[in-house]
Amino acid sequence: MSDSRAQIREEIRAVLETFPHSPKAHVQSFGCQLNFCDGEKYKGILQDLGYELTDTPEEADVILYNACAVRAHAESRVIGRLGALKSIREKNPRLIVGLCGCMAEEEEVRALLRKSYPFVRLVLGAGAMERLPEALLSVYRGEKRHETLQFAGLPDETLPTVRESTFQASVPVMYGCNNFCTYCIVPYVRGRERSRTPEAIEQEVRGLIAQGCREILLLGQNVNSYGRGLETEISFPALLRRLDAIEGDYFIRFMSSHPKDATPELIDTMLSSQHIEHHLHLPVQCGSDRVLKEMNRHYTLETYLKTVDYARSKSPDFGFSSDLIVGFPTETDEDFEGTMRIIEYVKYDNLYTFIYSPRTGTKAAQMEFVSTQEQIAARMSRLLARQREISEEFNKRFLGKQVRFLAEKRDPETGLLLGKTREGLVLEAPGTESDIGRLLDVKVTGVKNWALGGEILRGTNDAE
Numbered sequence: 089m090s091d092s093r094a095q096i097r098e099e100i101r102a103v104l105e106t107f108p109h110s111p112k113a114h115v116q117s118f119g120c121q122l123n124f125c126d127g128e129k130y131k132g133i134l135q136d137l138g139y140e141l142t143d144t145p146e147e148a149d150v151i152l153y154n155a156c157a158v159r160a161h162a163e164s165r166v167i168g169r170l171g172a173l174k175s176i177r178e179k180n181p182r183l184i185v186g187l188c189g190c191m192a193e194e195e196e197v198r199a200l201l202r203k204s205y206p207f208v209r210l211v212l213g214a215g216a217m218e219r220l221p222e223a224l225l226s227v228y229r230g231e232k233r234h235e236t237l238q239f240a241g242l243p244d245e246t247l248p249t250v251r252e253s254t255f256q257a258s259v260p261v262m263y264g265c266n267n268f269c270t271y272c273i274v275p276y277v278r279g280r281e282r283s284r285t286p287e288a289i290e291q292e293v294r295g296l297i298a299q300g301c302r303e304i305l306l307l308g309q310n311v312n313s314y315g316r317g318l319e320t321e322i323s324f325p326a327l328l329r330r331l332d333a334i335e336g337d338y339f340i341r342f343m344s345s346h347p348k349d350a351t352p353e354l355i356d357t358m359l360s361s362q363h364i365e366h367h368l369h370l371p372v373q374c375g376s377d378r379v380l381k382e383m384n385r386h387y388t389l390e391t392y393l394k395t396v397d398y399a400r401s402k403s404p405d406f407g408f409s410s411d412l413i414v415g416f417p418t419e420t421d422e423d424f425e426g427t428m429r430i431i432e433y434v435k436y437d438n439l440y441t442f443i444y445s446p447r448t449g450t451k452a453a454q455m456e457f458v459s460t461q462e463q464i465a466a467r468m469s470r471l472l473a474r475q476r477e478i479s480e481e482f483n484k485r486f487l488g489k490q491v492r493f494l495a496e497k498r499d500p501e502t503g504l505l506l507g508k509t510r511e512g513l514v515l516e517a518p519g520t521e522s523d524i525g526r527l528l529d530v531k532v533t534g535v536k537n538w539a540l541g542g543e544i545l546r547g548t549n550d551a552e
């Protein structure tokens with residue numbers, strides 16, 4: 089299509105002017121943080137085209153489901169949502185329904201849409217978001233179904249964004265993944281690694297901080313390989329130092345870190361920084377070297393624990409969280425005992441645990457299960473129960489200490505603010521609505537297995 093972006097926008101606006109009401113669009117994102125970040129861009133594009141954004145699908149003229157392929161469960165939810173659109177479609181014949189995100193990259197999903205959901209007229213793959221205006225225009229011009237799959241490049245830096253929060257922002261630093269863990273579909277649906285330039289990232293982060301943003305979450309499938317392949321290569325710690333030098337009162341968080349690329353330099357950078365969290369999300373996935381090899385993870389438990397030991401030797405309070413898969417097809421009871429040993433040793437603050445579910449197209453999906461689902465469920469219960477005890481015990485290290493936390497929301501019934509500390513721990517403390525979105529000094533007065541309790545130190549904080 090040769091029309092320029094401006095022409096496409098004008099033509100869509102002309103179509104929207106013929107509507108008897110103000111045109112509205114509804115975007116719903118599913119899955120990981122990166123997908124939610126993409127969802128903010130879809131919203132920005134639609135708003136720029138002249139749609140008013142709505143949370144109510146019933147009043148929308150465009151409904152976009154921005155869906156994630158990583159877990160089968162998320163996909164089923166999206167398919168369920170599509171099925172439930174029947175009455176909305178009957179009431180609004182103008183309605184355009186679209187599926188975008190990495191779920192749209194799967195051939196079997198597109199085949200299902202063609203067969204059972206022909207009313208889905210827009211299909212945009214991950215990384216094709218800037219093609220939304222031309223896709224919409226094609227449909228308004230009469231095309232029955234528009235499909236664009238594209239994940240090789242980087243999104244246009246000038247895409248408009250509608251941020252969900254005024255004080256927290258996600259900033260992708262890279263897209264795609266080169267690792268091909270055998271259980272994961274991401275490299276197939278999001279393509280190979282490509283990094284944004286440090287200049288573009290810094291400019292975005294500076295702008296957010298100038299607008300009063302208090303937490304920047306840097307995103308990538310493997311942030312530690314950030315910068316490889318750029319014209320002037322730069323490491324992730326170097327990017328962090330560059331961002332940390334920006335003046336202001338804010339936290340920098342990031343995810344995810346692949347253990348094979350986490351270096352002492354990364355830990356040193358975090359600990360010597362002004363703004364970066366003192367906590368690392370370092371997904372170990374399993375406590376068995378044999379299974380890690382079958383997962384194609386490219387590290388051993390020994391090298392993983394070296395990173396943990398290094399961080400704790402520099403700062404005993406340094407926190408870790410992890411993703412853990414229970415029930416990988418070849419996992420035995422003995423392998424699982426290794427997982428239990430790892431959580432005892434590392435004392436994670438928090439675990440994101442998943443029962444393995446096969447994803448079509450991955451190597452692991454062809455492996456035979458050596459354990460029953462009952463055995464796997466029992467392992468998971470044991471893991472969760474022990475982790476709750478570990479979290480509560482290890483979080484006691486903060487009792488009586490002063491920490492800084494970002495108040496993210498407040499429960500009006502209890503009057504408790506909920507947010508996260510610089511150490512990445514959930515904390516709740518009594519406070520007011522006006523505290524939301526502020527970084528506050530807090531004295532830790534209590535510990536639960538999922539959160540710290542505290543009291544805000546009034547008088548030491550900003551704007552007081």
Ligand code: SF4
Nearest residue numbers: 265267268269272274
């Ligand atoms: S590092 Fe592994 S688990 Fe993470 S996105 Fe890449 S392939 Fe998937």
